[in-house]
Amino acid sequence: MIRVVVVDDEQLVRAGLRLILEAAEDITVVGEAADGSGALEQAHRLRPDVVLLDVRMPGVDGLTVAPDVVAAGPKVIMLTTFDLDEYVHRALRAGAVGFLLKDTPPRELATAVRTVAAGNAMLAPTVTRRLISSFADRGPARRDAARQRLAPLTARELEIVREVARGHGNAEIARRLTMSEATVKAHVSRALAKLQAGNRVQLAILVHDADLL
Amino acid sequence: MIRVVVVDDEQLVRAGLRLILEAAEDITVVGEAADGSGALEQAHRLRPDVVLLDVRMPGVDGLTVAPDVVAAGPKVIMLTTFDLDEYVHRALRAGAVGFLLKDTPPRELATAVRTVAAGNAMLAPTVTRRLISSFADRGPARRDAARQRLAPLTARELEIVREVARGHGNAEIARRLTMSEATVKAHVSRALAKLQAGNRVQLAILVHDADLL
């Protein structure tokens, strides 16, 4: 049996959600709250498996308490009317594993509760769409390209270039790797030639794009 | 009526998918293919709304043709047995808007087809979960922090620091912005002081983290 707490400032909405969820035989609503602080208290006291958390509420809103609720143990599904980018970002960073709009069909709501209870995630289709595009944009496209450009470097060279990308000077790198500063310069110079870069800054950019730190 | 093409190397799977989808009154399967090249041909000839594309197939596999199929117009849903990270990455980068596992319940499959046909996206719960965590990890956490650190800079200083982050030297920056090299140095120096950075490399890293180009 999946134990759920429902949080929304409107009693009518809470009642509706309760009806929908209780209709599923494997789900039971063990508590309700009307604002963020109530949600946190219930999460600690009742130890539910899932918390349905409304975004906009008077007092402490849902996005604000979301990190604390997550820390208390239960999986969190955010519930809102509008899928604003900022809402989604904050919710996901807070550790929410669900983000649904209030026009979600009842059946899907129960499915979402089961999904997150099982350790997986469920998002509204529009949210998923934008998450994908943001992933495809800043995704591993540049990363792989950068790694491929860094391929011709020797192990030692790469090691030094990584130090460069940390913003360290040649003298400092020499100390860290216990070698002469002249040697560091030579390695950097070789790397610059191999990568057809003019600056050590460009080396740093490459390493950064390649996600090496 | 949503027009769908089903692509899988096993005829039995194709038949099963067709049965499932045709059971929905608003969906019709207009074509089938057994490999990637067939999928591409059908996509061009039949102009379907959605293509269900298996990942592993003899000959041209699904991930390889996915970009071309997407370019041909239809929405692409990838279908696979295992949700390997590499599969998901390549599929999303290729422009797929769906990624489902073959153990998806029939009802969800029809839902997914409708969802992507409407311009949204649908992923298997396990895929969604990892997409979220990768988003939360490398998400706007550092980005916002970096922007906050860059806040004290004046407009001109930021402009110059961005040039620095592109790997340009002071002389080149001076040419681009039509000012003296000495001026560029002064601005860089101010920026270094304000941001408590020692190197121009560290400036570049900050700008890069802040996603400013």
Place this chain on the structure above:
DNA sequence: GTCCGGCCCGGACGGCGGGTAGGGGTCTTC
């Protein structure tokens, strides 16, 4: 063995990068 090639190391020189000081412009503040 000997030659060859790649990698790691080091030294000496020219040029770029960064620090300091100061002048001119505009907008607030009293």
Place this chain on the structure above:
DNA sequence: GAAGACCCCTACCCGCCGTCCGGGCCGGAC
């Protein structure tokens, strides 16, 4: 309207960066 603060620009000095050159080391080819 004068003082002050802020931003933008410029000029000079020094240290760091990058290049060129060369030497020691290890592996494979013949």
